[in-house]
Amino acid sequence: MKKHINYLALVAAALFTLVRPAGAWPLKIYTLHDPIQDDWSISGWAHELGNEPTFPEDERIESWEVPWGGWIPCPTDYKDGVVVQVAMRNLTRQTFYEGEVFYVADADTSLSNWDEWVGQVDFDPGQAFMIDRRAALGGQWGQKNTPLVAESFIMDGIWQPGEIWQFVIQDYTSSWNGSPAYFGSLGIGGASGGGLSTGSIVIIPEPGTAMLLLLGGWLLAFGTRRRSR
The missing domain is CATH 1.20.5 (Single alpha-helices involved in coiled-coils or other helix-helix interfaces)
Structure with missing residues (x-):
């Protein structure tokens, strides 16, 4: 036996x-279905990508702030607040696709271009959006919230190893004035350790x-x- x-x-x-698709043990997540922008739901197993030293090489991204290029992902809910643009480089050995990559805010982060509330099971959820393109850049028609504004290889919605994606967060605030490009702690939404993070990048297998x-x-x-x- x-x-x-x-x-x-x-x-x-x-x-x-x-x-x-990445190195860590997967997280079990849920969606609190209450869309204000695009209507979707994700649940079950997911993976989190983030910065060193917390995340190992095969689930690591490099991320930093870049100058905002002027795009408002969701004008109907924009409140004339701070708009930030984040660049992130895929340092994993995996390729990810539009519709698989999501941003989830930590508990002390807020924004106005969120789609749904996503959380880790047994913890409070955070504001979340799919990182997708507007129609003019090849995205699907009818989407209200389109934060993905640039890809360093080809604007095709495919995030390849070594490629940089840039996305926009509107009306961004952090209670501790953390950078929107901080993805340094394990856990999403209310499960995030804080201090090293203002949000999470979540991959849905x-x-x-x-x-x-x-x-x-x-x-x-x-x-x-x-x-x-």
């Missing part, structure tokens, strides 16, 4: 290694990948429970 349990643990670890992650998590949990008896 012990050999069987050890085998399950090895299978679980292998599944996580094979399918994870494809449905097939999510199922494998769920299976790996179940096998790992089963093996752990059996060993503890």
Whole structure:
């Protein structure tokens, strides 16, 4: 029996290694469905990308503020507040696609171009938006909130390794005056450690990948429970 349990643990670890789009153990997230802009919902397993030294190399991004280029992602809700533009470079070995990449504000950060509230299970959610393009840059028609304004390779909604994306946050405030480009602590929304972070970059895996992650998590949990008896 012990050999069987050890085998399950090895299978679980292998599944996580094979399918994870980034290096960390995945987070389980939920959406508090209350859209003021674009209507979507994400839940289940997700991954967080961030800055060194907290995040390992295969889930790391480099991020910094750049001069605002004048784009307002959602004019109908703009309150004439501070508008910031953030650049982030993909330092992972993975390629991500428009519709998979989200920004989630920490509890002490607020903005006006949010779509939904997204949180980590058992913690309060934060204001969130999908990092997507406006129609003039190739985005889908009908979107109200379009923060993605520049890509350093091709404006195609594909975030390749080494590529820089730039996105805009309107009416940005931080209770501790933190930079909008700080993505340095683990956890999203109310689960973020704070101090090193004002927000999170969240990656949603494809449905097939999510199922494998769920299976790996179940096998790992089963093996752990059996060993503890």
